[in-house]
Amino acid sequence: MRKPVIAGNWKMYxxxxxxxxxxxxxxxxxxxxxxxxxxxxxxxxxxxxxxDALRGSNIGLAAQDLxxxxxxxxxxxxxxxxxxxxxxxxxxxxxxxRRHGHGETDAMVNRKVxxxxxxxxxxxxxxxxxxxxxxxxxxxxxxxxxxxxxxxxLTAQEFxxxxxxxxxxxxxxxxxxxTPQLAAExxxxxxxxxxxxFGEAAGKQVRILYGGSVxxxxxxxxxxxxxxxxxxVGGASLAVDSFTAIVNYxx
Ligand code: PEP
Numbered sequence: 179m180r181k182p183v184i185a186g187n188w189k190m191y192x193x194x195x196x197x198x199x200x201x202x203x204x205x206x207x208x209x210x211x212x213x214x215x216x217x218x219x220x221x222x223x224x225x226x227x228x229x230d231a232l233r234g235s236n237i238g239l240a241a242q243d244l245x246x247x248x249x250x251x252x253x254x255x256x257x258x259x260x261x262x263x264x265x266x267x268x269x270x271x272x273x274x275x276r277r278h279g280h281g282e283t284d285a286m287v288n289r290k291v292x293x294x295x296x297x298x299x300x301x302x303x304x305x306x307x308x309x310x311x312x313x314x315x316x317x318x319x320x321x322x323x324x325x326x327x328x329x330x331x332l333t334a335q336e337f338x339x340x341x342x343x344x345x346x347x348x349x350x351x352x353x354x355x356x357t358p359q360l361a362a363e364x365x366x367x368x369x370x371x372x373x374x375x376f377g378e379a380a381g382k383q384v385r386i387l388y389g390g391s392v393x394x395x396x397x398x399x400x401x402x403x404x405x406x407x408x409x410x411v412g413g414a415s416l417a418v419d420s421f422t423a424i425v426n427y428x429x
Pocket of ligand 1: 187350351352389390392410413414
């Protein structure tokens with residue numbers, strides 16, 4: 179049984195005060211939730227304060243990125259040990275906004291994944307095709323390239339710490355969601371790649387989240403797909419009501 183995960187990626191939204199206020203409101207609303215893991219990913223500046231506000235709750239904390247080195251002359255970056263010290267147990271890696279906006283390559287994703295795993299963090303590794311790639315019939319090729327490149331050199335044991343997120347770039351922040359069937363196809367392909375590379379048990383166990391304009395109105399249809407193990411939510415995770423409704427997709 180794969181426990182679903184609903185993770186909110188707040189991107190560059192929310193001050194420290196707004197982030198703390200959000201989780202103070204969220205906590206009691208989801209306190210009884212057991213059917214899924216709940217995760218929020220605030221900006222770096224709010225991590226420590228949100229960690230304190232989440233203490234004793236059933237909500238996990240993620241960073242949105244990390245650098246692969248432990249320390250060094252990397253202006254603007256933070257390391258795995260730094261985000262762990264700030265209270266994170268998860269970290270999003272390879273989000274398309276980093277791949278496309280910051281030139282992040284599969285090789286960089288790979289170094290970040292290894293650094294996160296070595297620090298005992300759970301990476302949420304994002305992959306997904308652009309609209310042009312989908313229209314050119316290259317979706318599976320892109321997923322295979324990102325999977326092989328991003329997860330190169332990991333042992334099956336290291337891979338067991340990892341979650342993946344299928345995020346078609348054309349669906350992120352556009353209001354255009356992949357149909358549940360289309361998403362399930364890509365998830366099935368990723369699972370097949372995991373089985374080939376890390377063994378059948380890994381393929382059965384890996385949790386693959388869907389991301390791309392997930393909202394309270396479409397989460398039920400997505401979660402009805404056997405292949406979809408949760409959601410990485412951007413825009414709709416910024417309001418307590420819509421994030422809570424997504425977490426409670428079963429109710
Ligand atoms: C995301 O940021 O990972 C995302 C999927 O954003 P949105 O839900 O806004 O499309």
